[in-house]
Amino acid sequence: MSDVPDWLEPLLTRLRDTEAGDFTRLPTPDDEGQRQSAVLVLFGEQPESGPDILVLQRAATMRNHAGQPAFPGGAVDPTDIDTIACALREAEEEVGLDPATVEVVATLPTLWIPVSNFLVTPVVAWWRSPHPVGPADPAEVARVERLPIRDLVDPANRLRIRHPSGWIGPAFRIHDMLVWGFTAGVVSTLLELGGWAVDWPTDRVEELPAPGAATVG
Numbered sequence: 001m002s003d004v005p006d007w008l009e010p011l012l013t014r015l016r017d018t019e020a021g022d023f024t025r026l027p028t029p030d031d032e033g034q035r036q037s038a039v040l041v042l043f044g045e046q047p048e049s050g051p052d053i054l055v056l057q058r059a060a061t062m063r064n065h066a067g068q069p070a071f072p073g074g075a076v077d078p079t080d081i082d083t084i085a086c087a088l089r090e091a092e093e094e095v096g097l098d099p100a101t102v103e104v105v106a107t108l109p110t111l112w113i114p115v116s117n118f119l120v121t122p123v124v125a126w127w128r129s130p131h132p133v134g135p136a137d138p139a140e141v142a143r144v145e146r147l148p149i150r151d152l153v154d155p156a157n158r159l160r161i162r163h164p165s166g167w168i169g170p171a172f173r174i175h176d177m178l179v180w181g182f183t184a185g186v187v188s189t190l191l192e193l194g195g196w197a198v199d200w201p202t203d204r205v206e207e208l209p210a211p212g213a214a215t216v217g
Contacts, residue, residue, distance in 0.1 A: 027112070037118045039120060056072055058141060069178075069184075092136075094140065159171050
């Protein structure tokens with residue numbers, strides 16, 4: 001991994017010893033009919049804003065997860081040889097990412113999302129040769145953003161969101177987006193493991209906006 005920048009190395013070192021419990025309180029089921037899926041957690045760097053993470057916003061017209069933030073990703077297809085192949089394929093299909101420009105550096109523990117009954121494997125990659133990306137299919141993806149780590153760790157951009165179910169989890173209000181749920185949980189843990197996080201007001205708790213009320217939710 002000679003192309004990986006020095007600032008990313010501490011995170012990769014700590015990821016070797018992580019378990020699912022570091023990312024979620026929910027135990028991962030053994031095999032109860034869950035569908036396998038993968039997402040791409042893509043780290044990049046820009047001269048003006050420094051290290052960043054790529055996310056997309058799903059189209060407001062989608063039947064499921066409308067308007068929500070997410071990493072590129074989706075269900076494993078029969079043609080995917082593994083979850084890494086799935087994450088790269090989905091990123092290419094959703095945002096036009098060229099898989100040849102990234103270097104996969106780690107896979108996180110498989111995590112369970114009860115609401116969709118998916119088992120999700122986050123695939124961590126370094127974007128060694130960035131290129132323009134955007135919604136490959138506007139019917140599915142509304143926008144694509146590279147969120148600078150310096151903005152993600154800014155206490156002014158951090159809060160917790162309370163879901164109507166009573167669940168409370170980390171969130172980020174950044175770039176006119178409200179990032180919450182699974183995506184925010186993974187990002188929050190990675191910021192801690194990377195040594196980038198700073199103290200933030202965890203007592204700042206807001207109710208989850210109604211569907212369509214938030215730019216990203």
